[in-house]
Amino acid sequence: MAGGALRPAPPAPPEQLRTTHRASPLIQASDVWYRHTKDKCQARGLDAAVRPGEYIAVLGRNGVGKSTFGKLLIGLHQHERGAVVTAGMDTRKTSVAAICRRVGYLFQNPAHQLFTGRVIDEILFGLRIAGVEGDEAVRRARETLEFVGLDHKHEQHPLKLSQGERKRLAAGTVLALRPDGMILDEPTTGQDHRRLTYLLRLMENVNRDSSTAIVMVTHDMDVVASYATRVIGLSDGAVAFDGRMDELFANAAAMQRLGVRPPEVVQVANEVTSLDLGLPKSPEDLVGRLVGHDLVVEAPEPVLELNQHRTSGR
Numbered sequence: 001m002a003g004g005a006l007r008p009a010p011p012a013p014p015e016q017l018r019t020t021h022r023a024s025p026l027i028q029a030s031d032v033w034y035r036h037t038k039d040k041c042q043a044r045g046l047d048a049a050v051r052p053g054e055y056i057a058v059l060g061r062n063g064v065g066k067s068t069f070g071k072l073l074i075g076l077h078q079h080e081r082g083a084v085v086t087a088g089m090d091t092r093k094t095s096v097a098a099i100c101r102r103v104g105y106l107f108q109n110p111a112h113q114l115f116t117g118r119v120i121d122e123i124l125f126g127l128r129i130a131g132v133e134g135d136e137a138v139r140r141a142r143e144t145l146e147f148v149g150l151d152h153k154h155e156q157h158p159l160k161l162s163q164g165e166r167k168r169l170a171a172g173t174v175l176a177l178r179p180d181g182m183i184l185d186e187p188t189t190g191q192d193h194r195r196l197t198y199l200l201r202l203m204e205n206v207n208r209d210s211s212t213a214i215v216m217v218t219h220d221m222d223v224v225a226s227y228a229t230r231v232i233g234l235s236d237g238a239v240a241f242d243g244r245m246d247e248l249f250a251n252a253a254a255m256q257r258l259g260v261r262p263p264e265v266v267q268v269a270n271e272v273t274s275l276d277l278g279l280p281k282s283p284e285d286l287v288g289r290l291v292g293h294d295l296v297v298e299a300p301e302p303v304l305e306l307n308q309h310r311t312s313g314r
């Protein structure tokens with residue numbers, strides 16, 4: 001992330017900051033092989049590139065290796081074969097700490113990265129390792145806590161926070177370092193709707209305004225549809241799908257392989273499109289055409305009421 005405050009700035013012209021396939025990758029994984037134990041390979045020739053400014057969703061069935069993939073990208077797991085170069089660093093020759101200063105990592109379980117006795121110390125710890133000390137470190141830590149909605153809890157013990165708050169604190173430890181990229185492993189679990197929206201907007205702002213690449217492991221297809229610009233789908237230790245959201249939603253075989261279903265709104269749109277109803281002349285006409293296709297169950301009361309109001313208002 002470029003220097004400057006963390007606060008959301010007015011959006012920059014999209015063409016300037018968004019993904020460009022001409023930009024050299026922030027992360028490049030080439031023919032990566034990895035196994036946790038002798039009997040099973042979790043990565044079998046993984047190829048993936050993440051470019052500056054991209055917002056990528058990582059999808060795949062439970063236990064397929066999404067978290068393993070994220071950890072391979074920052075060197076937390078060391079691959080046996082192939083190459084991973086993250087922010088210009090060979091992950092086999094560089095410390096995880098050095099890599100995480102450029103590309104932060106949010107664990108699926110935030111307890112794995114919270115270890116101090118005070119909320120603010122979690123942020124200060126990372127800043128100190130990055131060489132930010134004294135008043136400047138405190139200022140940035142408070143600013144970050146405010147950013148993730150936890151400033152009022154800066155003196156609390158992290159273990160007293162709710163699961164959702166711990167996720168936001170862990171996200172704060174990453175954000176405070178103003179990284180060029182972030183790998184977020186299921187950041188949306190444990191958040192109520194309001195906080196979830198807040199967290200996602202925050203990530204969206206950071207992605208858009210600072211061109212920070214985001215790689216988000218998630219099962220939430222609404223989140224994928226609303227925010228991600230690209231999907232990397234994992235299956236059987238390899239990248240089984242790499243493309244845009246709409247390409248995935250139009251590819252039933254790929255969705256089946258990844259164990260995902262499109263969001264409801266996309267499902268309904270697909271069904272309506274597949275019925276080939278032609279252009280309706282009115283809302284009632286549309287409903288009439290849909291009746292009998294299992295998409296409309298009851299008479300369209302609100303539509304009728306709306307028309308009655310219109311009529312009576314004349």
Ligand SMILES: Nc1ncnc2c1ncn2[C@@H]1O[C@H](COP(=O)(O)OP(=O)(O)OP(=O)(O)O)[C@@H](O)[C@H]1O
Nearest residue numbers: 036037042060061062063064065066067068069108
């Ligand atoms: N440290 C480990 N030692 C041995 N096996 C492991 C280890 N970590 C993960 N595994 C196994 O590797 C496989 C991939 O795990 P991983 O956590 O990467 O999957 P995931 O796609 O993130 O799963 P989930 O959707 O449940 O988060 C699983 O079969 C898991 O049991």
Ligand SMILES: [Mg+2]
Nearest residue numbers: 066067068108
């Ligand atoms: Mg996982």
